Amino acid sequence: MLINEKIKQAVELLREFDLDCWLTFTRESAINGDPVLPFIAPGEVTWHSAFIVGRDGRKRAIVGKFDRKRIEETGAYDDVESYVTGFKEPLQRHLRELNPRTIAVNFSEGSEICDGLTHGMYLVLEKTLAEAGMAGRLVSAERIVSALRERKSAAEIADIKEAIRYTQEIFGLAAEFIAPGRSEREIADFILAEVESRGLALSWDAATCPAVFSGPDTAQAHYTPTGRFVERGHVLNMDFGVKVSGYCSDLQRTFYILDDGAEEAPPDVQRGFETIVESVDQARRAMKPGERGLDVDAAARRVVTGAGYEEFPHALGHQVGRFAHDGTALLGPAWEKYAQKPFRPLEPGMVFTIEPRLTVPGKGVVTIEEMVVVTESGASWLSRPQKELILIR
């Protein structure tokens, strides 16, 4: 079970990072959920809830009365204490008993996935600790939360592979459906029906999953499919993913709509496509434990700019997990908005996308998004990489 596995891993991580205690503090998680919650609790919690993992291996949960039974039934906690009127007294009592030098909590300036603690709850916690004579002990749990999400277990990888399998299967059906005169919206609806008939969830918001961009005059990314019709001589690309047991896929594929009587794409489209294939390949080859995402991004970016195209205005690739964008380490350039993420060394078990893009003037955007997992010595494909343009007759 995910919760038991992750909480056990958390105890080991406290030792690895020399921290005394990891505390997740949240309330009304349906409103302001901490993204780490599915790793430590079954479903939502209503009132102020504290989940404490100590270096001594003891796991404590303090939750509101009606949330107690579900937490207890996980079997992951040694103590589950519930309250009716207030959480302060039990929280202070348990922390005094543990008396940690530092208390790692879920905030991070540079990594959104490790930043589940709201500022209001941080202030509440500071006051609660100060009252108990434990002021000034809060530190960031970024390393713990990152490792919990990034070092994927075999079970997590299996779910991601299954999500990729479904995604590739549906891309294959879409290739038969795409035709001149169909609109982006019709193609997206076809895909959504295939998702629904398989009982799958989407990897991100349905407004842009799938995203379908046809021809040279599109929003390029993060935009909802429009009524624009597929035309011959245009490039079409799609961004799409589904979830299996809560784990995501995130893939892009590029299609070309052949002119009447043509058997292949014109040289400019073909050259753009081959450049992207080469860029993806160089990226995968540059990946191994200890490398920085910064350098992997640069290797892929060089292929694109070296071929004379403008560089892509985004990171080369992100991690994937329970969210389509997951983890801290990023295959990205040292841009301000990415903070320290591109400098984090790769580790075995990290699952990344590789997704360079370029524009072929007058034709559309060529982009491929593959998924790979970092191994002990390199990176392996999780997706079946696109090596040929998908030609629509």
Added chain:
Amino acid sequence: MLINEKIKQAVELLREFDLDCWLTFTRESAINGDPVLPFIAPGEVTWHSAFIVGRDGRKRAIVGKFDRKRIEETGAYDDVESYVTGFKEPLQRHLRELNPRTIAVNFSEGSEICDGLTHGMYLVLEKTLAEAGMAGRLVSAERIVSALRERKSAAEIADIKEAIRYTQEIFGLAAEFIAPGRSEREIADFILAEVESRGLALSWDAATCPAVFSGPDTAQAHYTPTGRFVERGHVLNMDFGVKVSGYCSDLQRTFYILDDGAEEAPPDVQRGFETIVESVDQARRAMKPGERGLDVDAAARRVVTGAGYEEFPHALGHQVGRFAHDGTALLGPAWEKYAQKPFRPLEPGMVFTIEPRLTVPGKGVVTIEEMVVVTESGASWLSRPQKELILIR
């Protein structure tokens, strides 16, 4: 359109509360969403995004490149600026131009619905402002966010009424389905099928929506329906709600399974039920603008304890909106966990549940949850109040 309506309202609220500027600052909203986002942006945003409403009435948005088009198309913003590498320079420039004395941001110790800013993002914002010579200007936007959510427009009330209508309709069908020998799980699945056939979304997590509790030995609340079978002589209660255009209902109904040949519930069950009806009624009568939730809760609680039952271990009622639990003001006792919420005066347009409960020993839990809206002079029913036990033959 919701966004235009709410942003216009925000300008008026800045004047009412004598604040210069309201800033919502978020990133990767699919991971750590600010609950206020649906009021100010269409869908999710990916990179650091700042939405600024100034007292001068000017609305500015600073977002990542690929999020720009969707924000622009709302028509709600005077300036939409996008960036590729970093948000700091444009954010500092816009704030210098506005030069607000105070900048209200979405954090709150006492109100989770106003606490969307993560602690990491608070730190990032503080540094960004300090660099621009604007340190120390951050204040809580609790009053703005509360008012935006609590003072419901006619359109918002209409959506809630429609959600209530569906919920009552499905409760009616469930009354025909419930029978001795059916399990809680079967009853829940029947309801879920009715929800799906109407294309509705649930008001909260499907694990506990609907919640079905049958007989004296249940978890009482916040627990998933079990394989326990409905039995004659038991009380059954359900907690259930659906969303219409993003707005929730949240209602509870109490059923009694008649003994063979019986025509009415036994006196203990009937007395418990009438006590709850009276408690709900007293609460509604105590509600009007300017009253505190604390006193409304006390009026209803007195009816239950005055009849000799143990008091309910939760607040009498919460607000409802885009979340089943919404708003800041609460019909609740002055318990630590509720902070200042029970002391907030009621205002016209607030939508509340009223949901006292009590236990009839050996029979089960009697609980009714109605919904009301605060008017200029009192509170009106939004739901059709349950005045009779629903008897199952």
